[in-house]
Amino acid sequence: MNPRSMNALSRRALGHGLLAVLTAALAGCYGNAERQETHAVPHGAVATHGPVLPAEGSARAHVEGAFGPAFAWPVIPIHMVLLPDHRVLAYGTDRNGRQGAALHYAVWDPKAGGGPEAFLTLPNVTGTDIFCSAQSLLADGTVTLLGGDEQVGGRPLNNGNADVNVFDPRSNEMRKAEGMAFRRWYPTLVVMPSGDRLVLGGLIKNASSRWTFYERSVANTPEVYTPGSGWRSLTAARSHRAYGSRAESYYYPRAWVAPQGDVFIVGHDGRMFRLDPRGQGKLRQLRDTVPEANERMPAVMFEPGRILALRGERQAVVVDINGREPVVQPAEAPSAHREWGNATLLADGQVWLSGGSVTANQLGDEHYHSELWNPATGRWTRTADAAQPRLYHSAAMLLPDGSVLTGGGGAPGPLIQLNGEIWFPPYLFQRDGSGRFAPRPAVARSPTQLAAGSELRVELAPGVQATRLTLVRSGSVTHSFNHEQRFMALEFKQSGAELRATLPADVNRLLPGYYLLFVFDEHGVPSMGQSLLVTNPGTVG
Numbered sequence: 001m002n003p004r005s006m007n008a009l010s011r012r013a014l015g016h017g018l019l020a021v022l023t024a025a026l027a028g029c030y031g032n033a034e035r036q037e038t039h040a041v042p043h044g045a046v047a048t049h050g051p052v053l054p055a056e057g058s059a060r061a062h063v064e065g066a067f068g069p070a071f072a073w074p075v076i077p078i079h080m081v082l083l084p085d086h087r088v089l090a091y092g093t094d095r096n097g098r099q100g101a102a103l104h105y106a107v108w109d110p111k112a113g114g115g116p117e118a119f120l121t122l123p124n125v126t127g128t129d130i131f132c133s134a135q136s137l138l139a140d141g142t143v144t145l146l147g148g149d150e151q152v153g154g155r156p157l158n159n160g161n162a163d164v165n166v167f168d169p170r171s172n173e174m175r176k177a178e179g180m181a182f183r184r185w186y187p188t189l190v191v192m193p194s195g196d197r198l199v200l201g202g203l204i205k206n207a208s209s210r211w212t213f214y215e216r217s218v219a220n221t222p223e224v225y226t227p228g229s230g231w232r233s234l235t236a237a238r239s240h241r242a243y244g245s246r247a248e249s250y251y252y253p254r255a256w257v258a259p260q261g262d263v264f265i266v267g268h269d270g271r272m273f274r275l276d277p278r279g280q281g282k283l284r285q286l287r288d289t290v291p292e293a294n295e296r297m298p299a300v301m302f303e304p305g306r307i308l309a310l311r312g313e314r315q316a317v318v319v320d321i322n323g324r325e326p327v328v329q330p331a332e333a334p335s336a337h338r339e340w341g342n343a344t345l346l347a348d349g350q351v352w353l354s355g356g357s358v359t360a361n362q363l364g365d366e367h368y369h370s371e372l373w374n375p376a377t378g379r380w381t382r383t384a385d386a387a388q389p390r391l392y393h394s395a396a397m398l399l400p401d402g403s404v405l406t407g408g409g410g411a412p413g414p415l416i417q418l419n420g421e422i423w424f425p426p427y428l429f430q431r432d433g434s435g436r437f438a439p440r441p442a443v444a445r446s447p448t449q450l451a452a453g454s455e456l457r458v459e460l461a462p463g464v465q466a467t468r469l470t471l472v473r474s475g476s477v478t479h480s481f482n483h484e485q486r487f488m489a490l491e492f493k494q495s496g497a498e499l500r501a502t503l504p505a506d507v508n509r510l511l512p513g514y515y516l517l518f519v520f521d522e523h524g525v526p527s528m529g530q531s532l533l534v535t536n537p538g539t540v541g
Contacts, residue, residue: 052068052113052114052422053068053422053424054066054067054068054069054424056435056436057435057436058384058435059433059434059435061424061426061435062426062429062431062432063381063383063426064381064382064426065370065372065383065384065424065425065426065428065429066384066423066429066435067385067387067421067422067424069114069387069421070388070419070420070421071420071421072114072116072418072419073090073106073108073119073407073408073418073419073420074106074116074119074121075090075092075095075104075106075121076092076093076097076393076407076408076409076410076416076417076418077090077091077106077395077407077408078090078091078093078101078132078393078395078411078478078479079091079092079130079133079135079395079477079478080395080397080405080407080476080477081135081136081137081143081474081475081476082137082397082400082475082476083107083137083143083169083474084141084169084474084514084531084533085169086110086111086399086400086531087107087108087110087169088107088110089105089106089107089169090105090107091104091105091106091124091130092132092393092408093131093411095121097411097416097417098411099412100129100131100149100151101124101130101131101149102124102127102128102129102131102149102151102154103123104122104124105121105122105124105130105167105174106119106120106122107119107120107122107169107172110399110401110405122172122173124174125173125174126174126175126176127176128161128163128176129148129150129151129156130165131149131156132186132478132479133145133146133147133148133185133187134146134184134187134188134189134202134252134478135476136189136476136484137474137476137484137513137514138195138513139195139512139513139514139533141168141169141514142166142167142168143167144166144177144189145164145165145167145174146163146180146184146187146197146199147160147161147162147183147184147185147187147199147202148160148161148163148185149161157206158185159183159204159205159206160182160183160184160185160202160203160204160205160219161183161184161185162179162181162182162183162184163176163180164177164178164179164180164225178225178230178231180199180223180231181221181223181231181233182202182204182219182221182223183202183205184199184201184202184203184204184219185202185203185204186201186202186203186250186251186252186479187200187201187219187250187252187253188200188201188243188252188253188481188483190255190256190257190263190483191257192224192257193257193261193507193512193536194538194539195226195227195512195536196225196277197224197225198222198223198224198263198275198277199222199223200222200242200243200255200263200265200275201218201219201220201244201250201251201253202219203217203218204217204218204219205217217245218240218250219243219250220238220239220240220243220245220250221233221234221237222237222243222275222277222281224277224281232280233280234275234277234280234281235281236279236280236281236283237275237277237280237283239283241269241271241273242267242273242275242283242285243255243265246269247267247268247269247294248268248294248295249267249268249269251479252295252478252479252481253265253267254266254268254299254309254481254483255483256301256483257508258305258321258508259304259305259506259508259509260324260508261508262274262275262276262277263275263277264321264326266290266307266309266319268292268295268297269292270289270290270291270292270293271286271289272285272286272288272289272290272319273285273286286325286326288325288328289328290309290311290317290328291312291313292311293310293311294312294339295479296360296392297309297311297312297338297339297341297480298338298480298481299343300343300351300482300485301483301485301486302349302375302487303487303488304488304509304510305320305321305509306318306319307321308331308343308351308373308375310338310341310343313337314333314334314336315330315333316330316333316334317329317331318330318331331373332373332378332379332380333380334353334373334380335369335380335382336358336367336369337356337358338353338357338358338367339356339359339360339361340355340356340357340360340361340391340392340394340480341353341354341355341356341480342354342356342394342395342396342406342480342482343480343482344397344404344475344482345398345475345482345485345486346372346425346472347402347427347470347516347518347520348427348470348518348520348524348526349375350372350373350375351373351375352370352371352372352373352404352423353370353373353380354370354386354390354396354404354406354423355367355370355390355391355394355396355409356480357389360392361412361413361414362414363391363414363415366389367389368386369382369383369384369385370382370383370384370386370423371383372425372426383423383425383426384423386421387421388415388417389409390406390408390409391413391414391415392410393408393411393413393479394407394417395477395478396477397475398475398485398516399422400516400528400529400531401528401529402425402427402526402528402529403422403423403424403428404422404423404425405421405422406421406422406423407421408420424437427520427525427526428525428526438523438525439525440525440527440528441466441519441520441521441525442461442464442527442528443458443460443461443517443519443530444459446458446459446517446532447532448531448532448533449533449534450503450532450533450534451503451534451535451536452503452504452505452506452507452510452534452535453502453503453504453505453537454502454503455500455503456490456499456502456503457498457499458499458519459497459499460494460497460498460499461497462497464497464519464521465494465522466494466499466519466520466521467520467521467524468518468519468520469489469492469501469517469518469519469520470487470489470490470517470518470520470526471490471515471516471517471518471532472485472486472487472516472529473486473487473511473513473514473516474514474515474516484513486511488509488510490502490503499519503534507536507538510534511534512534512536513533513534514531514532514533515532515533515534516530516531516532517529518530
């Protein structure tokens, strides 16, 4: 056995056996109390003070990337949102990693490193348990959170609530807003180009209740919130197949704004739908299907109107929804079946697949290795190994420097993961096998807000020769699904230190909201991401 394998084996044995320190019975998202073991992270793996960068990458860092050291978190980051000021909002548990986001939420500043001084841990004063809610970053810079768990006397009931909460990063405070008509636990929130907020699915009442009929326990009626007008129910679009009781379709429905302006849905059972959210709504089931999966498999829109969906039995498909009917094509299978894995769009448009296990939320067949999918070639490449397993209630999200935060897991599960790691992709390293970080091209000036269809001008530092200009929409992720992330490569012209490009005018393809703008140099290295708010010129306010 080579030293690397021995070190990995020792590390995992240490983390999963020798350092087990206590067990606790927790009520999990599925409503049943589960016995959960807490395992300390191996000594030295959590950098409670100091940097989150690796000391250096391996000789293959330019191919596999590299993980930095694990660092402690004050809560399990079940939900993550990238804020306009480049901090990360996270929530999901209390300080001990127990279910109950009525108690705390955390804001992490990546620029401050991985120590406790980098975190604000704040009390949730609204009285809503936002555990397993939906969340989305809005164009006004606030985060809307819909639904979550129901609590009575501080005890979670594993039923839905109808609350709406708003987090304002300028004050770091949470406040309540107008509630929904239906209680929802595990819903999906889709922000439309108009600014309307569409919510799909969610559990109303735990089906294990002796008085609950399953057909009536889920929110199979979508709702839309229009700023200035309030909520309306899409009573003509009720469906148990699309986002109700059939095949757990209420559970974080995989839904995106489509290039036609409606909403496209890939069901966990393989059925596909289009939803028109205007008026009372109109739902159409499509004739084609994709292979069956479940609510534990990720999917990502990697280009406008093109979705990579991981399905059951280690299958993958690309679904093109740019036409009236979707076109489904098989994709190369990843190396591993990953229940509760995460798919993250990178600054260059590739998709990074991390975490998960063959058997859902179990140790023994968990995946430490990660892999990278290239849309241009359709091929997967194995990438670096993590130090910690990431199972149920873990999350991963692109950060402004082009790296990926991956963290959490537990509540319930075999591990309470009050920690995170950062993966640094291959494009951040020199290609000479030294494992050293590459110099970054610098952006001297870029706009912070533009309307769709506008001219984009970016000023570079002297001597930078740009080869790519990309936009990645700021992420919002939970339960293996980040519907906010989108990627777009822009055509541009460079004259001296200035880049000029034109943003697409179609707001169904370039969805309004916050983006990270990256400039790649001749070595394929990206700049630090620059915040850009894309607005809809057809809306006011």
